[in-house]
Amino acid sequence: MRYVSSAPTGGSTTTKSPLASGKWVRLEKTTYVDAAGTTRIWETAKRTTRRSTTTADGVGIIAVLKRTLHKDCMVLVKQFRPPLGCHTLEFPAGLIDDNETAEAAALRELKEETGYKGEVVGITPVTCLDPGLSNCTTYIVTVNINGDDPDNLHPSQKLEFVEVILLPLDEFQKKIDELLQREDVVMDSKVYIYAMGITQAFAKPKELPVLKQ
Numbered sequence: 001m002r003y004v005s006s007a008p009t010g011g012s013t014t015t016k017s018p019l020a021s022g023k024w025v026r027l028e029k030t031t032y033v034d035a036a037g038t039t040r041i042w043e044t045a046k047r048t049t050r051r052s053t054t055t056a057d058g059v060g061i062i063a064v065l066k067r068t069l070h071k072d073c074m075v076l077v078k079q080f081r082p083p084l085g086c087h088t089l090e091f092p093a094g095l096i097d098d099n100e101t102a103e104a105a106a107l108r109e110l111k112e113e114t115g116y117k118g119e120v121v122g123i124t125p126v127t128c129l130d131p132g133l134s135n136c137t138t139y140i141v142t143v144n145i146n147g148d149d150p151d152n153l154h155p156s157q158k159l160e161f162v163e164v165i166l167l168p169l170d171e172f173q174k175k176i177d178e179l180l181q182r183e184d185v186v187m188d189s190k191v192y193i194y195a196m197g198i199t200q201a202f203a204k205p206k207e208l209p210v211l212k213q
């Protein structure tokens, strides 16, 4: 059984010419040769902040708050996002500074956005975010927060425009769905897919398969 498409997938970019540039973002016309050998053009958005010393634009942080006699909680941030014109619910995230490791960026951004001091427990390879639009990439860093640590008893972040939302890990998707009923926010797809993955992993294996003919 094949799980991989046998369709030709080759392709290569040839030239990149600027269309427009701002302080944070530039738009490029990317000329590329597709798998059939045809030269085509793609409009591509790129961050101007990417440095040669960093391997991805940013980090996303899957942070779990662990406290004695409390359910483990996922740490999310709610903020107004100008490109969407509304509030979003996301994992804490941010751009990697020059000469900064992804792990250090994750702990710095977590502290800035939530006030929590964390410990890195894992990191993904470089992952892309919206490859049909942009070359933007991110590491997803998993972080544990010891909520019993005196430094984490009264976390205070200094960003007035970011609200920290804690949701219990064992009901993550259900609590997100309830929040979406109450509040006018758009979910970040990474968060929702992570919640769906938890549901799949822990709920579905208990169900016996019944195959439809």
Ligand SMILES: Nc1nc(=O)[nH]c2c1ncn2[C@H]1C[C@H](O)[C@@H](COP(=O)(O)OP(=O)(O)O)O1
Residues within 6 Å of the ligand: 024, 025, 093, 094, 095, 096
């Ligand atoms: N696309 C952007 N347009 C802007 O006008 N400003 C931007 C863009 N991307 C980042 N920024 C600014 C806003 C913040 O002052 C800094 C740092 O953002 P950071 O916290 O690292 O990342 P996010 O949380 O994902 O915004 O950059």
